[in-house]
Amino acid sequence: MQFFGGSEINPSPQVPTASGNNAHMMYVFNRNGVCLLYKEWNRPLHTLNPQQDHKLMFGLLFSLKSLTAKMDPVNAEKGNLGVPQLPGQGCSFHSFRTNTYKLSFMETPSGIKIILVTHPKTGDLRESLKYIYGLYVEYVAKNPIYNPGSPVKSELFNTALDQYVRSIS
């Protein structure tokens, strides 16, 4: 039996040079698709302008959720493809990996979606995403001046987030 050799078709991805930082970027969306936060630590390639990039990311996640709910081999009751699912309804994915990045996703019951894009060899980041949601609740949701549905501008949140993400291995 002859298998494919281990050589890669594409050149290996560049190793992030920022000190101790494996994350490329992070998005936070609310249930309406508004991008509440976009943070970039290491992104050499920008394919689209920011607005299109956010819309594409949200669209991709929406469609992938729809796909996983439909493809679920365990549940017999499934809605039709393309019908918007409530947060928590139906099977949802928590991460996907390509040869150049790994995307970890978490959706809270209130519809807040947290996305972290990291190096492909990163492990399971579900606990980290829960912790980040905890930071969001503390610094953003509990902030009396914050207007829900608008982009997040909290300095404390940004600092705490930066510190935490740098410590994720």
Add this chain to the structure above:
Amino acid sequence: MAAIYSLYIINKSGGLIFYKDCGTKGRMDTNDSLRVASLWHSMHAISQQLSPVNGCSGIELLQADTFDLHCFQSLPGTKFFVVCEPGTPHMESLLRYVYELYTDYVLKNPFYEIEMPIRCELFDINLTQAVQSDRVALLGR
């Protein structure tokens, strides 16, 4: 014993050319499987657009709550993907083996039209054998 639920093969344009369902619950009818295959083809392409670095070749593994999806894209652009239980080992080797079977029993078949649905008996027989759990464990060596 970790199980394989289904296997899909899609052509360069995203059309479903082969679908094998080994699961008991959650069976999809033909129309749904066609839609799911096209959706996957588009998602695979969009994921390349969102890459932070150069050289992305699309989604290789999707992890959901109740299943994992492994995808292999050959050089000409044919995609092979398998839906299995979370944590099933050796799926990449299985996909490469299915690609071998595809080249041997489908592409080399003089009556097979490229990009059309696969109707080759030998391919089906060999595939069924390969998907049985004891064979998958052998592939991992």
